[in-house]
Amino acid sequence: MLQGDLIQGDRTKVDLIDNVGIDSNKLVWEYFANFRLDNIHVLRFRTEPSSVYNSRNDSFQKIRYFQLGYDIDFYMTPQFLFGANFDLDVLNTETRVKEVTVANSFFDYYENQTRAIPMLGLHGSFYPIIEGISLRPNVTGRVNWWNYNNLETWDWEVSSAVDIPINSLWTWTINAGYRFWHVKSTRDRDTIDINRTGFFVETSVLF
16 A cells, blocks of 8 residues: 655645545565575565556556665574665656645646665564474564665565475475555655555565
């Protein structure tokens, strides 16, 4: 679910849902790949090619991003994992506001911004030991943050996954959880201040 405002130079807030009229609910597709090196290092790649939130009057909000991440797991036991994460996101926000009136002010403009966002964070996982089954469930949490130079952003997620061994080389993983993402960025025409929340399901193959 997408919510938020387009804050104008005179501090008028143009609400994306109530004023612009975009549809806040949309199925979003992401693609990712992770590589574990030397047991404690993880390289992560994730991308959202394009998600478009449309309205009936040709206004829209489009979001694209690519993420390069690095995890270092500095505490590991058979049941617990804890570490730090460092991300570099390339975020594009493209907005079309067409013939919108708020408090006697008329807005009709197009804005497109791409910026690099460094982020710092922490992550942790718990692996319960369940006797008599080959599956390996886990519960994971992750949080990231950055606030500098007219940009503030943070996100967090909690999820639960299960690893299903296929053979000695391959493991199939199913992961589901809830994610919150916030970004506030000053652009040439306005300041975009948006949140995205929702449940997610992802699947991957480990080898």
